[in-house]
Amino acid sequence: MARIPLMPITDSMFLIGESREHPMHVGGLQLYTLPDGAGPDYLSQLYHSLVGAEETVQQLFRKRPRRPVGSLGQWSWSTDNQLDMEYHVRFSALPRPGRVRELLELVSRLHGSLLDRHRPLWEFSLIEGLEGNRFATYSKVHHALMDGVSSIILANRALSTDSTTMGMPPVWAVPPIEKAERNGQGGPLALLESLRGMTTDIAGVLPAVVKGAQTALREQASVLPFQAPRTIFNVQITGARRFAAQKWSLDRIKAVRKATGATLNDVVLAMCAGALRRYLLELDALPDRPLISMVPVSLRGKQKRSEASGNSVGAILVNLGTHLADPVERFTQITESAQVAKRSLAELSPLQILALSGLTMAPLAFAPIPGFVNLTPPPFNLIISNVPGAQKPLFWNGAELQGMYPLSIPYDGQALNITITSYAGALNFGLTGCRRNVPHLQRLLTHLEDSLAELEKAVG
Known part of the structure; x- marks a missing residue:
């Protein structure tokens, strides 16, 4: 009898919580320079090579929910052995003049559409017509298949540091390192051992919750859920999306880190905090109390950095100090809050951290209930995530990757998501927002630059 691949509850929840207003996929926008000697048919030929290689598609990209429609959610996977590659891989062209503005408008529309649950949960678009001798790709994959860290790991493994390497496979042809491959197929004894370890870990969750509450009462910089003020972001959302993207020199941010002795992520959070303060002041919508950010924390140990499947993310809450006009005071508030949050997780196992993070994230699961968002305070104001990426320039069949920009998931009551990834200095x-409830999203890019410049001046 064939074994039915069960779906972990952490993955199934992303399918259960999905609706037209709440697409649950992550995405990535990549910009490339056309290789030297590329003719007018280069991208057309590339597209036909991508759709003509169905036999190379790995198992991860053949998985689809066993029950595409059901009131109780999806609990197991089935395998699609008859992929329609022309459905999953699309060829699009930008309208003239083919600026980044037109590219972001196209990607915003693509990111707002749901993935078809009757098919494997991924799509890939090859985009021509971008000015500056460039082209782009946009990909999206359901969060039930992988988280943002996994998708970036896999995307990097599909590229090369050698510009002369040709015949490289697309991302769906790169074999991910599955847990089953690393640990063996297991069996009843392995399962019992795993369950025993889980039981031990779960038993420590309640003491951890109590300890966290005690820490929160003792330390002024600590943050608990539902301490966040209500803002224009904490409303019910629609399914349409708007996306804005820009890159900043890592050297500038490292200089601020060195001058302050803080972490790189602290500087990123301070940069975002200053930008959010400016943005909300501009809209006359800045609350008196500080905004609170949920910050995902990867639970992958160093030995698991190459793993590219599933979800392995915890969460902490950080006070962004947006009520403070002085950038130094705001930065101090952020670093102290982040340190307290990290200390509270230091003695916990990954499973215990997942359980506690689940309590932090749990209110998002109730957000679609009519009236919940309007009648309850937000557990936090937005999600800011920083995902490490490749530090050397990468190439895809001779085309140099200029930049990669992550697209994430706004939730009901969380109309804005900011995700950052590092690449080549x-x-x-990547800023993903509800199209209706986050007006003039692109202005946040200008405010991010002003916020960084303010930090540089303050610590220089």
Whole structure:
């Protein structure tokens, strides 16, 4: 009897919580320079080579929910052995003049559409017509298949540091390192051992919650859920999306880190905090109390950095100090809050951190219930995530990758998401917002630059 691949509850929840207003996929926008000697049919030929290689598609990209439609959610996977590659891989062209503005408008529309649950949960678009002798790719994959860290790992493994390497496979042909491959197929004894370890870990969750509450009462910089003020971001959202993206020199941010002794992520959070303060002041919508950010924390140990499947993310809450006009005071508030949050997780196992993070994130699961968002305070104001990427320039069949920009998931009550990834000496910011409830999203890019310049001046 064939074994039915069960779906972990952490993955299934992303399918259960999805609706037209709440697409649950992550995405990535990549910009490339056309290789030397590329003719007018280069991208057309590339597209036909991509759709003509169905046999190379790895198992991860053949998985689809066993029950595409059901009131109780999806609990197991099935395998699609008859992929329609022309459906999953699309060829698009930008309208003239083919600026980044037109590219972001196209990607915003693509990111707002749901993935078809009757098919494997991924799509890939090859985009021509971008000015500056460039082309782009946009990909999206359901969060039930992988998180943002996994998708970036896999995307990097599909590229090369050698500009002369040709015949490289697309991302769906790169074999991910599955847990089953690393640990063996296991069996009843392995399962019992795993369950025993889980039981031990779960038993420590309640003491951890109590300890966290005690820490929160003792330390002024600590943050608990539902301490966030209500803002224009903490409303019910629609399914349409708007995306804005830009990159900043990593050297500039490292200089601020060195001058302050803080972490790189602290500087990124301070940069975002200053930008959010400016943006909300501009809209006359800045609350008196500080905004609170949920900050995902990867639970992958160093030995698991190459793993590219599933979800392995915890969460902490950080006070962004947006009520403070002075950038130094705001930065101090952020660093102290982040340190307290990290200390509270230091003695916990990954499973315990996941359980506690689940309590932090749990209110998002209730957000679609009519009236919940309007009648309850937000657990936090937005999600800011910083995902490490490749530090050397990468190439795809001779085409140099100029930048990669992550697209993430706004939730009901969380209309804005900021995700950052590093690449080749730069930090690439991707801002994903509800099209209706986050007006003039692109202005946040200008405010991010002003915020960084303010930090440089303050610590220089």
